[in-house]
Amino acid sequence: MPESSETTTLAGELFAPGVGAQAGPPTTPAAGTGSAGEAAPGAHSSGGPTPTGSPAERFTATDPEAFGDPTGREEDWRFTPMRRIRPLLQGAPSDAALEWDADLPDGVELTRVEAGDPLLKGLPEPADRLAALTRQRSGGAAVVRVPAEAQPDRPVTLRLTGTGGDDVVWGQLVVEVGAFAQVTVVLDHSGSARYSGGVSVLAGDGAHVRLVSVQDWAPGSVHGGQYDTVVGRDATVEQVVVTLGGDLVRLVSNVTYAGPGGTAELLGVYFADETQHQEHRLWVDHSVPHCRSNVLYKGALQGEQAHTVWVGDVRIRPAAVGTETYELNRNLVLTDGARADSVPNLEIETGEIVGAGHASATGRFDDEQLFYLCSRGIDAETARRLVVRGFFADVVQRIGVPELQERLMTSVEARLGALPGLADQPVEV
Incomplete structure (x- = not known):
């Protein structure tokens, strides 16, 4: 991967003046629900809205110790087989890496920034211990930069291949898309690995971004990750997640809006075979007016102890008037012995919305x-x-x-x- 001493970013070009680089969820929960470091009560270090004390409030922090060590009894971890995720949660810092093969259209840059770079400090904060460990131990991040108004003639394709080994691979990727650009980015995971990765997509005002993430790991692989998307004013982001391989895959996708008029489409398909565990958690935080989100995930299961988990959380805050949102999860159980858990959640804090709803269905043919x-x-x-x-x-x-x-x-x-x-x-x- 190319190295660069250049630390300037497109952050100033991505969003309209006064909007901010991102509008992530609160990093300090309401009084009595925890603390994110030394922040004063009601403060929030990532530019998000002030906490309201709602039960839906999320705790985020960059320090892994702020989350404690998960036991499996916590709401965020109750479906996850802790024995299988422990190698990541207890993984030591390492120099292990995935093999990268990048296909970059003209004008698209792939570089790297080191830990402490201002770009990384402005990203949405980790939402669980594993994501915080990843941010801490990645030693920086790979950065894909798409200039403003660019329209590449083909997708940006990053093939990440695991080469085996017991060491945990820690990785961080940031995708910066300039204002009014249009691009498709494909992340194709394969091979064998214990991988904990973070992906942040910053879509500038008026941009149209499609991120496709494929998890086609070899048997025995373990993959945990947090995907953060920040949608600029009048921008559209489509995220398509395809999970097929690996022993355990657990992905947490978060969406926030940096200005009004943004649209997020979160799509996914997954197919779990015997003993596989595939878990997808989504959080869409509507905190600004006149934005839209649509979630559609479909899964199939077959074989003994095949297990899928889908948890969809959408929150519409008091300021998010004119919101339109819907989430749907459908699961097709092909054989006995397979189990699908589906939990849609919707919290509405204003009556001035266009529409909101959710649905979930699990059944056979x-x-x-x-x-x-x-x-x-x-x-x-x-x-x-x-x-x-x-x-x-x-x-x-x-x-x-x-x-x-x-x-x-x-x-x-x-x-x-x-x-x-x-x-x-x-x-x-």
């Missing part, structure tokens, strides 16, 4: 769809494959990179080919 296909001469196994392919297709097509879309659907097909007892499951026609 749609009998009507299977009946329709089988009644037209399609065998039951092929019918089930078609149903699952269609289940994922509307999200996968939003990736916008045809070769990646085809690769992911091929991977889904391969998993269905190994579906235990598929042909033995009856269909009434």
